[in-house]
Amino acid sequence: MSTEVKPVDIGEYKYGFHYPDRSVYKTQKGLTEQVVHEISDHKEEPEWMREFRLKSLQAFWMKPMPNWGADLSELNFDEITYYARPTDRQSRNWDDVPQEIKETYERLGIPEAEQKYLAGVGAQYDSEMVYHNIHKELEDKGVIFSDPETAVREHPELVKKFFGTVIPPSDNKFAALNSAVWSGGSFVYVPPGVKVDIPLQAYFRINSESFGQFERTLIIADRDSFVHYVEGCTAPVYATDSLHSAVVEIVALEGARVRYTTIQNWSSDVYNLVTKRGVAYDNATVEWVDGNLGSKRTMKYPSVWLMGDGAHGEILSIAFGGKGQEQDTGAKCVHTASNTSSVITSKSISKDGGTASYRGQIKVEPGLENVKSHVECDALILDPNSKSNTYPYMDIQSDDVSIEHEARVSKISAEQLFYLMSRGLDEAEASLMIVNGFLDPLVKELPMEYAVELNRLIELEMEGSVG
């Protein structure tokens, strides 16, 4: 018999390192029309995109800050750098990526993951995608996977048709901000009937201090196609705050299915204020799997607009609110067609004084038949200082609707800990086992590699939670 306990592998925020800021170009701090012009100049954009940006900037200035959700009172727009270009070119080969940037991604395990289980990879460093590559056979089938700047140049008809249609700049203050200064992100187009069986992944990395990252992603899944897109995010730990404000638009045309998975692990000084929305046409499905572990404040409510008969929307949301963190996350489903269904599952954990809130909305427009929606929120609170809130909103204007809503709040009980410890697990491992058990029904939905990654991140977050 062994009396040795295997230590739980826990440590500090592992991605907090940074390399010197060697941006080849940076705008001055703060946001002016001049900054927007500079970004547009640098990207050598067509006039219509420049106008889109300038109009959006007006909308940003007009729009009030949200008076609900996470506390954003310390966010100072004047202290942020809105554009930093890390290198002059983008590569399709890791060997051509500048050394320090390449090292960053190697430390994050990206090139290795690409070889093992991804169909394509995009890597964004501060404002620009430094790497973009996709399997040749997918390219041959007509799948487009590039940064949006390239798409603006090479596929203006597709971009013009869909860009900013799912999330108009006037949608909210941060969507307007992104629309004004967007840079990088992904553009994905999957032709009719093409199934991209293994995931495409984009990796977003902030390196500079007091920096704003505003990537813009547009995914168009043509009829009966399928694509799974994954994004991961990390940043160095600085003493000052950074801002990540992305816009993600998904268009699932008839019969298409799009799954979008996020594992957000920003460092604890990042404001993460993101707008994500998908539209699902006839018999199409849009699924969001949204894991929020890092950041200082997150406000993010992935949504699905069910616009066609038989459309389905699904949102799985996991939030971990640790020390100093406020995760205000949730989901929104808007039913505008008959025979549509939506499922929202939210699991949140709060610990060390952190706050995790679920904020969700189900909206059913008038005159619809056979609409179904199921909402389930579970919260686990690990200590008395931590908070969990649930804000469900319902706006149901049709009669033939079946809506279910379940909410549960639980705590790790002393009895559960005693039981597991009586079998030899120390308190830290017993707590971790209970937390992982709480998330298990959700983690099972993730592809294996991401499930492993998520479990590992939870392990990191659980460090120092006991003893």
Next chain:
Amino acid sequence: MKLEIKDLKAQIDGTPILNGVDLTVEEGRIHALMGPNGSGKSTLANVLFGHPSYEVTGGEVLVDGQNILEMETHERAQLGLFLAFQYPVEVPGVTVGRFLKRASEIVRGEDQVKGAGFIKELRKNLEFMGMDQGFINRYLNDGFSGGEKKRMEILQMLTLKPRFAVLDETDSGLDIDALRIVANGLNRMRGPEFGAVVITHYQRILDYIKPDYVHIMYGGRIITSGGKELVETLEAQGYEWLRKEYGIELDEEEEAAYEHGSEAR
């Protein structure tokens, strides 16, 4: 392995429950601990494993001469102690297989539970306990019936291979078939390197496990101990004899249970 409980005193929320328990269990011996509700049997079990709700106010518990009362619960388990819970706890999301693999790695050593051998062993133990193989992938005790939870406790004991076990009313609420299976589990562990204390209300389980010693607990103390002859006296004369001899008062429910003998409840 020798477990020595010496003048152990404990309280919960300021109320004394154990008032000086003395009991020595040697390897290779099975002890039955009997007594009415509220006599302190379950408290003794919980205190032996360091339950946070109880406060030890005196005495010591030695395992091979080492006082374990300062140890954390998991350290006691790692010494080879095992508690079969009276009320096993549900742990949603944690499968029986994953949990027992990890617990076995800790208490038996990783080299003992490598690869396919462990699963094979677990499957055999399930079969022995009359449990479906599907339990491996079920969440621990989550949605189990009362009887399934009790079998799961014994399954864990068989798998973790402790050197010393306390069974806290594992027989309560079981029908006769389940009782036999639970007793078989304990009997399989029996041997020169295993000792146990079987806490029970009822004489009927003693028919299946044949303890080496019997102790009667009342008012937070062990008031009498004996060998097989005490079991026989109990069987012949029931608790009535204890009442006369020691002034033990039973509540109505218990009274009814004992009057109806071993098939009651």
